[in-house]
Amino acid sequence: xxxxxxxxxxxxxxxxxxxxxxxxxxxxxxxxxxxxxxxxxxxxxxxxxxxxxxxxxxxxxxxxxxxxxxxxxxxxxxxxxxxxxxxxxxxxxxxxxxxxxxxxxxxxxxxxxxxxxxxxxxxxxxxxxxxxxxxxxxxxxxxxxxxxxxxxxxxxxxxxxxxxxxxxxxxxxxxxxxxxxxxxxxxxxxxxxxxxxxxxxxxxxxxxxxxxxxxxxxxxxxxxxxxxxxxxxxxxxxxxxxxxxxxxxxxxxxxxxxxxxxxxxxxxxxxxxxxxxxxxxxxxxxxxxxxxxxxxxxxxxxx
Numbered sequence: 001x002x003x004x005x006x007x008x009x010x011x012x013x014x015x016x017x018x019x020x021x022x023x024x025x026x027x028x029x030x031x032x033x034x035x036x037x038x039x040x041x042x043x044x045x046x047x048x049x050x051x052x053x054x055x056x057x058x059x060x061x062x063x064x065x066x067x068x069x070x071x072x073x074x075x076x077x078x079x080x081x082x083x084x085x086x087x088x089x090x091x092x093x094x095x096x097x098x099x100x101x102x103x104x105x106x107x108x109x110x111x112x113x114x115x116x117x118x119x120x121x122x123x124x125x126x127x128x129x130x131x132x133x134x135x136x137x138x139x140x141x142x143x144x145x146x147x148x149x150x151x152x153x154x155x156x157x158x159x160x161x162x163x164x165x166x167x168x169x170x171x172x173x174x175x176x177x178x179x180x181x182x183x184x185x186x187x188x189x190x191x192x193x194x195x196x197x198x199x200x201x202x203x204x205x206x207x208x209x210x211x212x213x214x215x216x217x218x219x220x221x222x223x224x225x226x227x228x229x230x231x232x233x234x235x236x237x238x239x240x241x242x243x244x245x246x247x248x249x250x251x252x253x254x255x256x257x258x259x260x261x262x263x264x265x266x267x268x269x270x271x272x273x274x275x276x277x278x279x280x281x282x283x284x285x286x287x288x289x290x291x292x293x294x295x296x297x298x299x300x301x302x303x
Contacts, residue, residue, distance in 0.1 A: 006101050006117050007035075007108035010090050013121075014039040017092035024050035024089040024136065027057070027102035030064040032110060036103065037074050040092075047077040050136050052085045053143065056213045058155035062104070065148035065155075072145055080140030081147075083218030087132055096124045141220040150195035151219060158213055161206045179214040180237065180258070180272045182207045186282045189230065190223050231283040240276060251277065 014021060014036060021040055023033075028051045040047060053065050071077035090097045101107035101117035108114070122129065183189065188200065192208045200208070217229045234240060239254045251273050258269040 003112070003114045004109035006114075006119055007032075007110050009097060009119050009121075010036065010108065011039045013090065013092045013095060013097060015041065016095075017041060017044045019044060019093055020046040020048075020091075022048045022050065022089065022091040022096070022133070023103060024085070024087060024091075024132075025102045026052050026085050026088075027063040027104055027107075028067055029062075029104045030066050030070065032103045032105055032108055033064075033067045034070055035110070037070065037077070040076075045076050047074075049077055049079045049143075050082055050085065050140060051079070051143070052081055052083050053148070053151045053219055054083075054213075054216060055151060055154045055158055055209070056216070058151055059159040059213075062102075065143075065151045068143055068145045068148035071143075079143030080136060081143045081219060082136055082140050085136075089129065089132060090119075091124050091129075094124050095121060096126075096129055097121055098129070141218070147219055153195065154192075154209060154212075157205065158209050161209065179211075179233075181211055181234070181275045181279050183211045184275055184278065186230075186279045190226050193217065193226060227283050230279075234276070234279055234283060237276070240280070 017040055021044055023036060028049070033049070037047070049067065049071065051063065051067070053063065057063050058065060068079055071079050088099060088101055088103075097119040099117065099119035101115070101119060105111035106113070106115050107117055109117075124130070124133075183204075188204075188208055189212065191198065192200070192205065193212055197205055215230055215233050217226060217233075221229065239257050254276065255266075255269045255273045258272055259266060
């Protein structure tokens with residue numbers, strides 16, 4: 001079997017489109033996206049592309065936000081971003097292909113040593129296909145050129161950071177990298193998330209980008225939704241979960257647990273505990289109470 005068997009399946013289906021095309025894959029590379037657009041007849045004016053853009057994944061080279069520039073130049077394409085997308089679906093009118101390959105060279109067989117992939121033909125009327133299309137419609141956010149350029153700029157900065165964790169992308173089902181907040185000033189997070197770096201120093205900016213990469217928040221969120229997403233990730237830190245359960249957290253206990261579970265030095269554990277408290281104070285309704293060892297308590301402080 002030819003290595004480009006998967007690509008030939010996609011190309012042949014796209015060439016038969018008459019009205020509507022959907023290209024849905026977590027990872028899409030610019031050259032393969034361009035080839036897909038070229039395969040679609042010019043009279044087809046409704047092309048929907050669904051993907052996800054993560055700073056860490058773009059930095060790892062598995063996806064190209066520059067497809068937004070190609071989409072704008074083509075004039076027929078709308079891009080939607082679904083942060084938790086894992087499905088791969090390619091549809092032309094009433095026919096679709098579902099399976100494992102992303103829209104990349106290795107997945108489609110357009111480069112040597114390609115992946116072993118599978119695509120099965122079915123109808124777009126299939127209930128599960130319709131369910132997926134509804135979820136995409138309900139949850140997708142626009143993949144604009146501005147957002148694409150912002151993601152690329154942050155990915156380049158992240159890639160240049162020698163301390164940034166390397167991303168494993170194979171099946172992208174790996175457990176999240178153990179994370180403790182690094183940025184001492186959480187008020188800067190949303191601005192950098194939106195591409196506003198201002199006059200932030202290089203080292204400080206690198207730390208903020210490492211935090212944002214670890215948080216893995218969907219792009220394009222408003223400030224409140226962003227804060228809620230950060231708080232959810234923050235509360236998932238085992239040492240913080242007791243605050244949610246009991247309404248209070250002894251900071252000395254947190255420091256000791258970090259030294260034991262994460263292997264922090266005493267100094268790093270102290271700084272991490274103080275940083276966690278700052279993040280909680282900013283993103284949650286908590287206050288600090290100086291009773292012997294300081295405690296973090298749920299709820300606003302009563303004056």
